[in-house]
Amino acid sequence: xxxxxxxxxxxxxxxxxxxxxxxxxxxxxxxxxxxxxxxxxxxxxxxxxxxxxxxxxxxxxxxxxxxxxxxxxxxxxxxxxxxxxxxxxxxxxxxxxxxxxxxxxxxxxxxxxxxxxxxxxxxxxxxxxxxxxxxxxxxxxxxxxxxxxxx
Amino acid sequence: xxxxxxxxxxxxxxxxxxxxxxxxxxxxxxxxxxxxxxxxxxxxxxxxxxxxxxxxxxxxxxxxxxxxxxxxxxxxxxxxxxxxxxxxxxxxxxxxxxxxxxxxxxxxxxxxxxxxxxxxxxxxxxxxxxxxxxxxxxxxxxxxxxxxxxx
Amino acid sequence: xxxxxxxxxxxxxxxxxxxxxxxxxxxxxxxxxxxxxxxxxxxxxxxxxxxxxxxxxxxxxxxxxxxxxxxxxxxxxxxxxxxxxxxxxxxxxxxxxxxxxxxxxxxxxxxxxxxxxxxxxxxxxxxxxxxxxxxxxxxxxxxxxxxxxxx
Amino acid sequence: xxxxxxxxxxxxxxxxxxxxxxxxxxxxxxxxxxxxxxxxxxxxxxxxxxxxxxxxxxxxxxxxxxxxxxxxxxxxxxxxxxxxxxxxxxxxxxxxxxxxxxxxxxxxxxxxxxxxxxxxxxxxxxxxxxxxxxxxxxxxxxxxxxxxxxx
Numbered sequence: 166x167x168x169x170x171x172x173x174x175x176x177x178x179x180x181x182x183x184x185x186x187x188x189x190x191x192x193x194x195x196x197x198x199x200x201x202x203x204x205x206x207x208x209x210x211x212x213x214x215x216x217x218x219x220x221x222x223x224x225x226x227x228x229x230x231x232x233x234x235x236x237x238x239x240x241x242x243x244x245x246x247x248x249x250x251x252x253x254x255x256x257x258x259x260x261x262x263x264x265x266x267x268x269x270x271x272x273x274x275x276x277x278x279x280x281x282x283x284x285x286x287x288x289x290x291x292x293x294x295x296x297x298x299x300x301x302x303x304x305x306x307x308x309x310x311x312x313x314x315x316x
Numbered sequence: 317x318x319x320x321x322x323x324x325x326x327x328x329x330x331x332x333x334x335x336x337x338x339x340x341x342x343x344x345x346x347x348x349x350x351x352x353x354x355x356x357x358x359x360x361x362x363x364x365x366x367x368x369x370x371x372x373x374x375x376x377x378x379x380x381x382x383x384x385x386x387x388x389x390x391x392x393x394x395x396x397x398x399x400x401x402x403x404x405x406x407x408x409x410x411x412x413x414x415x416x417x418x419x420x421x422x423x424x425x426x427x428x429x430x431x432x433x434x435x436x437x438x439x440x441x442x443x444x445x446x447x448x449x450x451x452x453x454x455x456x457x458x459x460x461x462x463x464x465x466x467x
Numbered sequence: 468x469x470x471x472x473x474x475x476x477x478x479x480x481x482x483x484x485x486x487x488x489x490x491x492x493x494x495x496x497x498x499x500x501x502x503x504x505x506x507x508x509x510x511x512x513x514x515x516x517x518x519x520x521x522x523x524x525x526x527x528x529x530x531x532x533x534x535x536x537x538x539x540x541x542x543x544x545x546x547x548x549x550x551x552x553x554x555x556x557x558x559x560x561x562x563x564x565x566x567x568x569x570x571x572x573x574x575x576x577x578x579x580x581x582x583x584x585x586x587x588x589x590x591x592x593x594x595x596x597x598x599x600x601x602x603x604x605x606x607x608x609x610x611x612x613x614x615x616x617x618x
Numbered sequence: 619x620x621x622x623x624x625x626x627x628x629x630x631x632x633x634x635x636x637x638x639x640x641x642x643x644x645x646x647x648x649x650x651x652x653x654x655x656x657x658x659x660x661x662x663x664x665x666x667x668x669x670x671x672x673x674x675x676x677x678x679x680x681x682x683x684x685x686x687x688x689x690x691x692x693x694x695x696x697x698x699x700x701x702x703x704x705x706x707x708x709x710x711x712x713x714x715x716x717x718x719x720x721x722x723x724x725x726x727x728x729x730x731x732x733x734x735x736x737x738x739x740x741x742x743x744x745x746x747x748x749x750x751x752x753x754x755x756x757x758x759x760x761x762x763x764x765x766x767x768x769x
Contacts, residue, residue, distance in 0.1 A: 233379075257412040
């Protein structure tokens with residue numbers, strides 16, 4: 166299918182900086198140790214290195230940490246395509262945890278599936294990488310983001 | 317509607333301790349500062365006091381933190397009704413963020429809507445409480461949990 | 468929890484008629500044989516009598532039929548609380564099919580969990596009734612509806 | 619991302635016939651006029667020609683009809699990868715309606731994102747085609763399917 170919006174392109178530097186600044190203000194991302202991997206038009210990738218203090222009861226990354234990076238990746242992917250006077254809020258998302266979140270490093274890639282004036286629909290894939298460099302899909306998100314007037 | 321399972325009852329102390337121990341092993345909950353408010357049959361409540369390092373870009377609690385407590389509340393609500401040799405894994409969830417997560421303290425109440433041998437469907441409501449004691453709904457979760465053989 | 472909006476009240480007759488007329492224009496509901504059971508402020512119930520031509524491969528009601536009545540019940544529940552110059556569109560929904568949709572008659576009750584100026588979050592429960600009058604929960608929906616200017 | 623399972627391959631003819639027979643037993647699909655467009659390993663496409671008796675209040679295809687074809691496409695995509703003694707049940711799905719379902723013909727393409735022994739996670743895209751042949755994305759589904767012992 167080629168119908169999802171595929172406008173992955175370099176952002177103008179001013180807008181990219183605005184996105185990076187906003188990501189920097191998400192204190193939960195700092196608390197978890199999230200790093201920005203990519204900011205492009207309609208696509209944002211965030212990395213989360215494994216830490217033993219972010220886990221569920223079996224020592225895997227907690228679904229809440231997986232969701233946090235996926236949500237922020239989707240939200241900022243949406244924001245890259247919104248006018249400069251807008252901010253983004255999460256309306257809702259749905260996450261499937263498709264395999265245990267085991268690994269040394271996790272990457273959430275959020276992409277815009279459809280952008281509208283008010284609502285933007287995004288998808289995210291979260292993958293785990295272990296020491297051997299092998300990647301595995303751990304989660305899929307489908308999310309709705311909303312453009313609101315910046316405060 | 318009275319058809320959701322409503323078996324909110326006192327758990328036997330051994331099972332309750334097993335649940336509390338498992339919650340205690342979710343290191344992300346400790347990192348976020350989550351406290352256990354209630355563990356009953358088919359119902360678990362978790363509290364998250366506001367902290368400035370758990371926020372999104374506007375200073376509200378991050379959707380990922382909201383989701384973390386809701387997911388754990390749902391998972392442990394499901395576990396209260398599973399046999400003792402089972403553990404619980406999150407299959408998927410969907411969260412609506414219905415108002416900004418502003419407040420001094422957040423409570424996620426997870427309840428079992430329908431328990432099956434393999435899959436259990438849960439709901440959670442997350443509310444915010446401010447200094448005046450007023451409560452406001454901030455999020456609704458609908459989740460699917462899976463019973464797996466304990467490791 | 469008492470925080471979901473609970474404004475189930477009699478609608479003024481003009482608005483109720485407007486809702487009923489709009490339901491009447493949903494031709495899929497007529498095709499499936501859906502009947503209006505209740506229209507109240509923030510709450511709409513729709514009934515679907517079982518028919519052998521609405522099934523999945525095992526002779527149970529198809530998830531798509533279950534979803535159709537739940538979606539319309541949610542949408543119209545939302546519309547009861549919107550200004551008269553608005554129409555409602557479904558943004559998204561999530562449905563858990565919690566038990567096989569077996570029975571003689573199905574009822575979807577949609578209720579408003581949170582109404583906003585643009586977006587309204589609704590829940591629906593779909594129950595099955597068999598010949599003995601016993602009711603069983605078959606599906607849970609969590610949905611986001613949007614107010615748009617009527618055409 | 620290349621991590622979703624991409625095993626779109628020709629099915630062995632016996633299994634393909636078994637899938638087509640099961641689709642043929644979904645009486646709701648016959649009632650709506652759904653046609654099989656493709657059955658391959660991990661991928662099923664179903665077509666729904668527009669009919670005026672399948673609409674919502676504005677004359678667009680009802681979200682319930684969109685969901686019906688997406689759900690069946692996902693379910694049968696999952697079934698193509700299950701052992702021959704299994705059947706598929708829908709556990710849950712989430713659908714975003716990303717633009718009005720306007721058009722002459724709709725196609726739901728369901729693909730397997732991750733298959734497990736018990737649960738399979740699928741995605742579907744529903745597109746509309748108008749008289750000029752132009753395609754537009756109208757809905758995205760993310761679904762969980764379950765393998766059960768055939769009856």
